[in-house]
Structure formats: C-alpha cells, structure tokens
Amino acid sequence: MDPMMPPPVRRIAVDRDPYVAPPRPIANGSAPAAPAAAVTRLRTARTPAAHVRQRMSIESVWLAYGENWVVRDVSLPVREGEVLAMIGASGSGKTTLLRSLNRLTEITAGAARSGQITLDGQDIHELEVNDLRRRVTMVFQQPNPFPMSIFDNVAYALAERPARGGRRRRRSPEIEHAVAEALHRAGLYDEVAGDLERSALRLSGGQQQRLCIARALAANPEVLLLDEPCSALDPISTATIEELIVELRESVAIVIVTHNLQQAFRVADHVAFMHLGELVEYGTSEQVFDRPSEQRTRDYISGAFG
Amino acid sequence: MSTAELAPRPPSGSAIARPPRERTSSWPLADRIGYWLCWAVGIGLCLIALGIVLFMLVKGISYLRPSMFVESPADEIKQSRSGGFLDPLVGTLIVAVVGIAIAAPTGVAIATWLSEYRRPSWLARAVESAIEMIAGVPSVVLAIFALIIFVQPFLGFLSDTDAGGAVSGKSFFAAGAVMAALALPLVVASTREALAQLPDRLREASYALGRTRSTTIRRVLLPAIRPEIASGTALGLGRIIGDTAIITLVLGLTLTNEGVGHVPVISTLRGTGSTLTSYIYTNSPAGEGGSPQKAYAAAFVLLLIVLALNGIVTMLTGGGGDRDGGLLNRAFRLIPYSSRLNWR
Numbered sequence: 001m002d003p004m005m006p007p008p009v010r011r012i013a014v015d016r017d018p019y020v021a022p023p024r025p026i027a028n029g030s031a032p033a034a035p036a037a038a039v040t041r042l043r044t045a046r047t048p049a050a051h052v053r054q055r056m057s058i059e060s061v062w063l064a065y066g067e068n069w070v071v072r073d074v075s076l077p078v079r080e081g082e083v084l085a086m087i088g089a090s091g092s093g094k095t096t097l098l099r100s101l102n103r104l105t106e107i108t109a110g111a112a113r114s115g116q117i118t119l120d121g122q123d124i125h126e127l128e129v130n131d132l133r134r135r136v137t138m139v140f141q142q143p144n145p146f147p148m149s150i151f152d153n154v155a156y157a158l159a160e161r162p163a164r165g166g167r168r169r170r171r172s173p174e175i176e177h178a179v180a181e182a183l184h185r186a187g188l189y190d191e192v193a194g195d196l197e198r199s200a201l202r203l204s205g206g207q208q209q210r211l212c213i214a215r216a217l218a219a220n221p222e223v224l225l226l227d228e229p230c231s232a233l234d235p236i237s238t239a240t241i242e243e244l245i246v247e248l249r250e251s252v253a254i255v256i257v258t259h260n261l262q263q264a265f266r267v268a269d270h271v272a273f274m275h276l277g278e279l280v281e282y283g284t285s286e287q288v289f290d291r292p293s294e295q296r297t298r299d300y301i302s303g304a305f306g
Numbered sequence: 307m308s309t310a311e312l313a314p315r316p317p318s319g320s321a322i323a324r325p326p327r328e329r330t331s332s333w334p335l336a337d338r339i340g341y342w343l344c345w346a347v348g349i350g351l352c353l354i355a356l357g358i359v360l361f362m363l364v365k366g367i368s369y370l371r372p373s374m375f376v377e378s379p380a381d382e383i384k385q386s387r388s389g390g391f392l393d394p395l396v397g398t399l400i401v402a403v404v405g406i407a408i409a410a411p412t413g414v415a416i417a418t419w420l421s422e423y424r425r426p427s428w429l430a431r432a433v434e435s436a437i438e439m440i441a442g443v444p445s446v447v448l449a450i451f452a453l454i455i456f457v458q459p460f461l462g463f464l465s466d467t468d469a470g471g472a473v474s475g476k477s478f479f480a481a482g483a484v485m486a487a488l489a490l491p492l493v494v495a496s497t498r499e500a501l502a503q504l505p506d507r508l509r510e511a512s513y514a515l516g517r518t519r520s521t522t523i524r525r526v527l528l529p530a531i532r533p534e535i536a537s538g539t540a541l542g543l544g545r546i547i548g549d550t551a552i553i554t555l556v557l558g559l560t561l562t563n564e565g566v567g568h569v570p571v572i573s574t575l576r577g578t579g580s581t582l583t584s585y586i587y588t589n590s591p592a593g594e595g596g597s598p599q600k601a602y603a604a605a606f607v608l609l610l611i612v613l614a615l616n617g618i619v620t621m622l623t624g625g626g627g628d629r630d631g632g633l634l635n636r637a638f639r640l641i642p643y644s645s646r647l648n649w650r
Contacts, residue, residue: 104510104513107513130518133513133514133515133516135516137515138514142507144505144510146526148529156512156515156525157515157516212511215511216514219515
C-alpha cells in the first residue's frame with residue numbers, strides 16, 4: 001500500500017514452501033527448455049538488479065469509462081531494475097491502470113481520470129502524447145505484428161528524424177544496427193537473423209510476441225508495459241519470455257499485468273494485487289505470496305493455487 | 307518390418323460406415339421446389355454467360371483482323387476501307403487512365419477519412435449519402451449534368467473553344483472526370499470495407515509505439531489493405547471501360563481522336579474522340595449501322611478486356627475469403643518492404 005516502500009532486498013529462499021511455485025507442466029518432461037528445476041531457479045537464485053531507481057509514480061489515480069470508475073485511488077511506484085506485476089481477477093482495473101501509464105486509455109471514448117501519474121517527475125499529461133508513448137511502450141496480450149517484414153516491424157518503432165542528406169532516407173547503417181540490437185535484446189536475433197525480410201506474420205506465436213517486445217524496445221523506452229504477454233502462448237514460449245523479462249529489468253522498468261499468479265511469482269520483484277478497482281495489497285512478491293496481510297489477497301492467492 | 311505389421315491399420319471395406327447421402331425425397335414439397343428452382347436458375351445463368359462468350363467468340367474471331375488494331379476508323383461506306391478501331395482502343399485507354407487517376411486517390415482518401423476520422427460526424431454522414439447517391443445515379447444523368455459544368459467559360463482550358471467563344475465541353479478531360487464519379491463509389495466501398503476489417507490491435511500497436519494517427523494510416527493501415535484498394539480500382543476500371551452514355555454525351559463521338567492545340571499529350575486530352583463502347587454503338591445496326599461486323603469484332607475485344615479485369619480482381623482478392631492467398635499479397639511479401647517504403 002505504501003508507495004514509499006523501501007527497495008526490495010532479495011533474500012535467497014532456501015526453505016520456501018514447495019506449493020508456492022509449483023513446477024509448470026511441461027509435456028512429457030522431454031521438452032528441451034526449462035524443466036521444473038530451471039523454472040524455480042529463475043525465481044529463487046536470481047540476484048537483485050544492480051541498481052533500482054524510481055521512474056514513474058502513480059499517485060491517487062482514479063480512472064473511469066463513462067460513469068463507471070474502474071480504478072479507484074491507486075498509488076504505486078514503478079522502478080527501473082525491478083518488475084512490477086499487477087494481479088487480480090478480470091475487471092479489477094489492472095489493464096486499465098496499465099494502459100493509463102502511456103495514455104492509451106485516451107483512445108477510448110468517454111475515458112476520464114483523476115490523480116497524477118509522473119514520469120521522471122514530470123506529469124505525463126503535460127508531455128506530448130507521442131513522446132510519452134515512445135518512452136513508455138507497450139506489448140499487448142495478442143501478438144500484433146504489423147503485416148510487414150521483421151525488419152520493418154522493428155524499424156517502424158525507431159524515432160524518425162528528418163535525414164540530413166536528403167528528403168528520402170534509405171535504410172541506413174544506424175537503423176540496421178538499432179534493429180539488430182532490439183532483436184538481440186528481445187532474444188530473437190539468432191532465430192531470425194537469416195532472413196529479416198521475411199513477413200512477420202510467418203513467425204510462430206512466441207516469436208511474434210518477442211518481435212513485439214523487440215519493437216517496443218527499439219525506441220529505447222524507460223518503461224515497458226506488458227499486458228498479459230504470455231496468455232496466448234504455449235509454456236515453452238512463456239518460459240522464454242519470462243527469462244527475457246527478468247533480464248530486461250536491468251535496463252528498463254517493467255510493469256506486467258498477468259492472470260497467471262505463478263508467472264507473477266516467477267518474474268516479479270513487487271506485486272500489486274487489485275480487486276474491483278482498488279489496490280488491495282502491494283509488496284515484494286514474498287510478502288504478497290507468502291505472507292499476505294489482507295484477507296482478500298489470501299483468498300485470491302489460495303483460491304488460484306487450489 | 308514386423309513393427310509395421312503390429313501397427314494398427316485403418317479399417318477397410320465393410321468395416322467403414324459413412325453417413326448416407328442426404329436425399330431430397332424426404333424433404334417437404336415446398337423445400338424441394340425451392341431447391342430445384344435454385345438449380346434451374348443457376349444452370350440458366352451459366353448458360354446465358356456461356357452463350358454470350360461463345361457467341362462473341364465466334365462472331366468476334368470471324369470478323370477480327372489484326373489490321374483493325376493498327377488502323378484508324380475511316381468514313382467510308384465500303385467495309386473494306388472503313389479502317390479499324392485503333393482510335394477507339396486508345397480512347398478507351400485514355401478515358402480509363404484519366405478516370406482512375408482521379409477516382410483512386412480521391413476514393414482512398416475519402417474512405418480513409420470516413421473510416422478512421424469521421425469528424426465532424428454530420429459531414430461524414432452527408433458524404434456517405436452523397437457517395438451512395440452518385441453510385442445510384444444512371445451514368446447518362448451524370449453525363450448530362452457534366453455537360454452543363456464543362457461548357458462554363460472558366461473550364462474552357464479542358465476542351466475546345468470555337469471562334470464565337472462558346473466552350474464545347476466535350477473532351478477526354480471532361481469524360482474522364484465524369485468517369486471518375488462512376489468509379490469513385492467502388493473504390494470508396496472496397497477501401498472502407500477493408501479498413502473496417504483490420505483489427506483494432508494493429509492501430510493500438512502503432513499508437514503504443516508513439517506513432518500518430520496519420521503515420522499509422524500511411525505506414526500500417528493502407529499498405530495492409532493494398533490488395534483491396536487494387537481490386538476496388540480494377541472494379542472501377544471495369545465500370546469506366548464499359549460505360550457508353552458518358553462517352554456519347556461528353557466525349558464528342560468523333561470518328562478519330564481529334565486533338566485541340568499543339569501541346570502533344572494535352573492536345574489529345576483536350577480533344578474529342580471515341581471509345582470501344584461508342585464505336586460498337588455507332589457501328590451496330592442500332593446506331594448509324596455502318597459496319598456491324600466491325601462492331602462485333604470491337605465488342606469481342608471489349609469483352610476480353612473486361613474479362614481480363616475480372617480475372618485480375620479475382621486474383622487480387624485471392625478468389626475471395628482467404629486473405630493470405632491473394633496473388634498481390636504473395637507478391638507483396640517477396641518485395642523488401644523497406645525498399646518500397648521511403649515515404650512517411
């Protein structure tokens with residue numbers, strides 16, 4: 001609840017209750033990627049990020065569509081160097097809150113808001129909206145690559161500045177470098193490097209989603225928003241993306257909305273539990289999952305874990 | 307080999323049961339009558355289409371001479387000396403190019419505005435009604451209206467002005483402009499439909515990367531619906547090529563294409579002429595009846611052009627339904643996107 005929660009000090013859990021992070025089901029146990037032990041390691045043996053710095057702050061935010069207030073008085077910090085997971089049932093307002101962070105809520109007619117959201121101390125509503133959306137980018141639930149080549153998908157996100165040389169800018173070495181780097185960061189480069197001109201629609205679902213992450217990273221954002229990025233993917237692609245998320249938190253602040261509590265536990269440093277628009281509980285994932293202080297949190301977590 | 311024998315085999319012969327074929331004899335009488343009517347109408351339509359093509363094929367091939375493609379029509383009673391239909395063929399081409407050059411960009415722009423902006427909404431509704439109205443107006447009405455417009459003195463540069471200062475109003479420019487009105491609704495409809503079918507997540511993805519609405523339209527939405535724009539344009543071309551009334555009223559119906567002025571291309575565009583449709587009309591027994599054989603030959607050529615256009619539309623839209631299967635879509639993927647896209 002307290003927005004001024006101290007930065008997380010990661011303790012390595014040796015004697016964690018085994019039920020908290022049950023191994024993810026992997027077909028036949030023969031899958032090459034991430035068997036149960038590796039998944040647990042992703043969580044427990046991970047070292048805290050080198051530095052943690054607050055990038056965004058959500059202060060007493062209310063959000064409505066029409067007369068219907070779907071987010072009620074939520075305050076949260078968003079820090080670089082950590083992953084913030086927002087969990088909660090459908091209709092709890094977590095996706096709306098996420099979309100408000102880069103003002104995507106504004107494209108819905110009838111959206112209303114109150115309270116303040118700041119990015120590096122600046123009110124996001126005073127920033128130019130497209131600048132804001134380049135600094136706070138988003139990856140959606142459904143992989144949504146554009147119907148173009150892989151290269152063009154990523155290049156599309158790069159900031160366009162008028163070329164000095166001429167009116168028309170051909171593919172420059174800088175752009176190629178930036179695209180390759182974004183694909184590297186999203187862990188996709190080795191798989192697609194052979195043919196960047198291939199249509200993005202020909203990639204698998206997991207690859208498409210990583211392409212969308214690459215696209216979102218290409219503009220070098222300060223904050224990366226992920227709206228249930230794995231819900232349309234198979235377990236192996238999910239594991240790949242989760243590892244990616246944990247890696248990325250070193251360089252970018254990450255906010256992830258997820259229905260999957262195990263996923264939240266695996267990737268998040270801080271967890272915010274929302275219910276019917278209210279922020280019920282906020283804390284480190286150990287606090288929220290092991291020692292929830294609110295009865296509603298306890299009910300939700302235990303219900304979901306069976 | 308023993309493992310292959312142990313593997314389960316698919317059943318064969320009498321072990322396979324299939325659902326019996328549906329018999330219409332068990333249907334109620336009214337259903338059966340309706341069913342057979344559908345059959346009859348379907349076969350009848352196929353027969354009519356086949357009849358047209360076969361009749362035109364036989365007539366066309368028997369009268370068509372290669373020389374007709376390179377000779378201008380001449381005012382002679384004798385069939386052997388009345389020339390070919392080079393000028394009408396070129397005329398058809400000019401009218402189609404002028405018409406589509408106006409209709410395609412305008413139509414795409416209108417459709418984009420209607421689909422993506424729609425503001426102010428009263429204007430959008432008015433534009434929708436206007437386009438529907440234009441789509442419904444008979445082309446001869448469009449043509450007679452255009453005659454009033456293009457004889458205005460300030461539009462004299464588009465056609466010929468006689469010694470007394472009266473503007474003729476009849477030219478390829480004028481006919482092409484009216485033809486654009488004919489093709490416009492088709493381009494608008496197919497573009498709008500395609501934009502409406504694009505998923506919103508494409509737009510959201512672009513906005514979420516800090517791209518403006520207009521960049522999204524130019525670089526994501528319109529490239530994505532290129533096949534549909536092309537098919538709308540091809541449909542519009544078909545309308546233009548097939549129209550006779552506008553040509554009769556607004557193109558002057560001269561035997562050959564007569565230029566006005568001395569600037570090479572402009573003079574032809576300002577001048578009068580004829581197209582394949584008007585050539586067929588004037589040469590057929592219904593018109594002045596000069597040479598029905600040549601009318602048949604020209605009609606055959608016209609039919610081939612229109613059929614080819616239809617074929618192109620079918621290929622572009624992938625035979626209907628399958629979005630990924632369209633020829634243009636497939637060709638589209640082969641070309642590096644970035645090398646085509648240097649505009650923002």
